[in-house]
Amino acid sequence: MKMTLVAVLAALAVTLGVAPVAQAGPTIHVGPGTAYTPFPDVEGYCSIGAVGTDNAGRLVALTVGHCHQGAGTAVYKVGDAAKGPIGWETDVYSRNTDGTFTALDYAVIRLNPDVVVPSKYSDATDVVVSTVGDASPSNMGCNHGATTAKNCGIIGKVDGIHLQNWAVMWQGDSGGPIVVGETLVGLNIGMDFGTQPTTFYGKITPILADINAKGSYGAGFTLVQ
Structure with missing residues (x-):
């Protein structure tokens, strides 16, 4: 009995299956x-x-x-x-x-x-955020923002909902982390351009x-x- 071309193709499809279309994942x-x-x-x-x-x-x-x-x-x-x-x-x-x-x-x-x-x-510096915690005065705090990348300075003040250190930041860095080691202690919220410029961060625990x-x-x- 002769098989039509359509039947042959159908049989091959059943035997070999249809390869799934690859889907792009997160990139x-x-x-x-x-x-x-x-x-x-x-x-x-x-x-x-x-x-x-x-x-x-x-x-x-x-x-x-x-x-x-x-x-x-x-x-x-x-x-x-x-x-x-x-x-x-x-x-x-x-x-x-x-x-x-x-x-x-x-x-x-x-x-x-x-x-x-x-x-x-x-994806730009060696800053890693592995844990969450609080900072203390005299800790070395390193911030990381999209404009100035990584900058470190001694934490000079921890008060209420904020902490401060002497480290560079600029427009575009807002929102970036400040870490002590790999511990996230705050988010960069701005700089006080006074006689002794300091960067302000919102403490992460509050x-x-x-x-x-x-x-x-x-x-x-x-x-x-």
């Missing part, structure tokens, strides 16, 4: 000091402080509140905007509206697990406590390992 590294922006066509950016998961299993990043534009705003990694957004801003944030260092200054970004490769490692109290994105934050 965009996001970690401490990653530069991001909601406006990829406009100059300017902020930095990621740390990446982790919350108690709902969502992939999130911590950054500074004065860079926050509005819940639902898409954000892009600088240099990789063509690959699409790495995530979206949430309604979990706090900022200094008066330009002073009087309030908590942080924001939680919901990351897109379809495109983001989350990391505790910087920030996480405030996030937990809101019970939404970022609550129960656990660093990626």
